[in-house]
Amino acid sequence: MTEKNLDQYWNKNLKYLLILLSIWFVVSYGCGILFADALNSVKIGGFPLGFWFAQQGSIYIFVILIFVYVYLMNKLDKEFDVDEK
Amino acid sequence: MSVQTWTFIIVGITFALYIGVAIWARAGSTKEFYVAGGGVSPLANGMATAADWMSAASYLSMAGLISFMGYAGAQYLMGWTGGYVLLALLLAPYLRKFGKFTVPDFIGERYYSNVARVVAVLCALLVSFTYVVGQMRGVGVAFARFLEVPFSTGIFIGIGIVFFYAVLGGMKGITYTQVAQYCVLIFAFTVPAVFISIQMVGNPIPQLGFGGQMADGTYLLDKLNQLSTDLGFSEYTTSGMNDRINVFFITAALMFGTAGLPHVIVRFFTVPRVKDARISAGYALLFIAILYTTAPAIATFARTNLIQTVSNKEYSEMPTWFKKWETADLITFDDKNKDGVIQYVADAEMNELTIDRDIIVLANPEIANLPAWVIALVVAGGLAAALSTAAGLLLVIATSVSHDLLKKNLMPSISEKGELLAARIAIAVAVILAGISGLNPPGFVAQVVALAFGLAASSFFPAIILGIFDRRMNKEGAIAGMIVGVLFTATYIWYFKPQLGGPGLPEDLWFGIRPEGIGVVGMMINLVVSIVVSRMTPAPPEEIQMLVNDIRIPRGSSSPGAAH
Numbered sequence A: 001m002t003e004k005n006l007d008q009y010w011n012k013n014l015k016y017l018l019i020l021l022s023i024w025f026v027v028s029y030g031c032g033i034l035f036a037d038a039l040n041s042v043k044i045g046g047f048p049l050g051f052w053f054a055q056q057g058s059i060y061i062f063v064i065l066i067f068v069y070v071y072l073m074n075k076l077d078k079e080f081d082v083d084e085k
Numbered sequence B: 001m002s003v004q005t006w007t008f009i010i011v012g013i014t015f016a017l018y019i020g021v022a023i024w025a026r027a028g029s030t031k032e033f034y035v036a037g038g039g040v041s042p043l044a045n046g047m048a049t050a051a052d053w054m055s056a057a058s059y060l061s062m063a064g065l066i067s068f069m070g071y072a073g074a075q076y077l078m079g080w081t082g083g084y085v086l087l088a089l090l091l092a093p094y095l096r097k098f099g100k101f102t103v104p105d106f107i108g109e110r111y112y113s114n115v116a117r118v119v120a121v122l123c124a125l126l127v128s129f130t131y132v133v134g135q136m137r138g139v140g141v142a143f144a145r146f147l148e149v150p151f152s153t154g155i156f157i158g159i160g161i162v163f164f165y166a167v168l169g170g171m172k173g174i175t176y177t178q179v180a181q182y183c184v185l186i187f188a189f190t191v192p193a194v195f196i197s198i199q200m201v202g203n204p205i206p207q208l209g210f211g212g213q214m215a216d217g218t219y220l221l222d223k224l225n226q227l228s229t230d231l232g233f234s235e236y237t238t239s240g241m242n243d244r245i246n247v248f249f250i251t252a253a254l255m256f257g258t259a260g261l262p263h264v265i266v267r268f269f270t271v272p273r274v275k276d277a278r279i280s281a282g283y284a285l286l287f288i289a290i291l292y293t294t295a296p297a298i299a300t301f302a303r304t305n306l307i308q309t310v311s312n313k314e315y316s317e318m319p320t321w322f323k324k325w326e327t328a329d330l331i332t333f334d335d336k337n338k339d340g341v342i343q344y345v346a347d348a349e350m351n352e353l354t355i356d357r358d359i360i361v362l363a364n365p366e367i368a369n370l371p372a373w374v375i376a377l378v379v380a381g382g383l384a385a386a387l388s389t390a391a392g393l394l395l396v397i398a399t400s401v402s403h404d405l406l407k408k409n410l411m412p413s414i415s416e417k418g419e420l421l422a423a424r425i426a427i428a429v430a431v432i433l434a435g436i437s438g439l440n441p442p443g444f445v446a447q448v449v450a451l452a453f454g455l456a457a458s459s460f461f462p463a464i465i466l467g468i469f470d471r472r473m474n475k476e477g478a479i480a481g482m483i484v485g486v487l488f489t490a491t492y493i494w495y496f497k498p499q500l501g502g503p504g505l506p507e508d509l510w511f512g513i514r515p516e517g518i519g520v521v522g523m524m525i526n527l528v529v530s531i532v533v534s535r536m537t538p539a540p541p542e543e544i545q546m547l548v549n550d551i552r553i554p555r556g557s558s559s560p561g562a563a564h
Helices: A003-034 A049-079 B003-024 B030-038 B042-053 B056-098 B103-110 B114-146 B151-201 B220-230 B241-258 B262-269 B274-310 B320-327 B357-367 B372-410 B416-438 B445-469 B475-496 B519-536 B542-551
Strands: B331-333 B353-355
Touching: A003 A049, A003 B056, A003 B241, A049 B056, A049 B274, B003 B151, B003 B372, B030 B151, B030 B262, B030 B372, B030 B416, B042 B151, B042 B262, B042 B274, B042 B372, B056 B103, B056 B114, B056 B241, B056 B262, B056 B274, B056 B357, B056 B372, B056 B445, B056 B542, B103 B114, B103 B262, B103 B372, B103 B445, B103 B542, B114 B151, B114 B262, B114 B357, B114 B372, B114 B416, B114 B445, B114 B475, B151 B274, B151 B357, B151 B372, B151 B416, B220 B274, B241 B445, B241 B519, B262 B274, B262 B372, B262 B445, B274 B357, B320 B331, B320 B357, B353 B357, B357 B372, B372 B416, B445 B475, B445 B519, B445 B542, B475 B519
Parallel strands: none
Antiparallel strands: B331 B353
16 A cells, blocks of 8 residues: 555544534533533423433434444445455 | 343343444454444444444443533534544544544554554554443442442453453444444434433423423423522533633544544445545434434433422432442432431532432433333444444554554564464453453543543644645654653643542633643644644655655555555
């Protein structure tokens, strides 16, 4: 693999990381903590929304984020021909 | 049959199962002992990681803490799950590609320095030891209550069991035992929650149930808020919101700590490929999430049931579970106004009831009048959680001593057999020391464990991340960062933890940040020191920069230890 290819692969990886980790931050620290009181004025069933994000929602989204990452990276590996045979 | 008989039967069966698995999967080589031969399937590894991860703190203490903390309990829920996103995205695939046995291996080779390796070993020992002491206390609590033996005897029984299968099986035995333990603990944790959820809100899914409506049409959480405020406690769904700075910092310290814990990271060395390391982090979090989304439901159910059972009720009419926990000194009732009625209120002057938070999960099925076998099952699950984590931690301690210190530093010529023997002796010594320290640890189980996270966040996380993402990072930077980070964090924790003998007063806390959340500040300090020092000192050698390029792509991964 050439130096240039490696840089491209790496930059694309960093872009994915930036997007996924932003979501990670927003759902937990944002919705679950910093804006939890504001979100609490919205209710889903018996859950105030901020409380729900803090004790349930953020965890579901964490799981989804990892599986999305796995999907994206497996595709990227094939595209740049660096996947494991 | 009585709870006692059921407990003996169920705990006996599960222990026989673990020992059977350990004998079947015993380790014959150092590679099997350290990384289970590197051939564990991602799904099995996910389950083992989940069991390794979910400790006595997660299982026994966490729902109890949330139950008393309300909203702010979310710091444990998010903190102990969010770290897996960091692990999966930032660490696991690259460390698997690097392909060695331990975290100090990575630090030692990436920073081309035995000093860095030794610093990493010391950090690993400090973190793992702090953590394992908390587990031993969890084992002690569970045995003490349910086998009705003294707390210390409970700890000694725990030492005996862990000793047996960790020494025999190494990572291979531990991994397959943990798969069995995961099944036991998740079944035991969710079954009572399902029962109680049906009982209280008629919904068999506890995750939805605690947002559901009770028979009279009121929402359970509204009802709990009402009950809490009536007794002078703060509203359940917002309690702790005024101290969000600590919720923020503790959540962050736990997340970054998770991603820096050696006993978690090492799991990703046990799968065959880089691809498997990524997906197995996903499976691990999925399996963990089942427990972590059930725990807040249990917390809500237990809190509501507890208040309704005890508040303003005649002391003489208390159910048998109340008396049993009273004899264990974990519930105390002091009838201050001598009216024979239990006043359970927020005001310390008036309050007559003290409840140890660690008992909530164990007492919950009894409070809800569930059948005896369910109660016994919960005990077996608690023991599975504590034992699986203790075993994983002890392995890290043993590996640090036999592999990183002896093989890589003091006695490079040691034979494979000698190294394996040294690892087994190290486990034996560690388990006994941990048991003895477990007799007298500071704080609740979850709090003791929280300290280990601060130390992991401030030492390993930055060193590993920079090792992968910053090609220019050199040994001077990494070593300085780790030392400054861990010293800062350990000092702050010691200074502000009265249980550790520190003189600090709560009003002197920096920006009000409690010791449990300081690890994330330590981590920032580590990052800054590492980057500044590295830019003032020479770049790492060419072959190290090539190594960094190499770990960034999956192709060409070899099995762990192949280069040895």
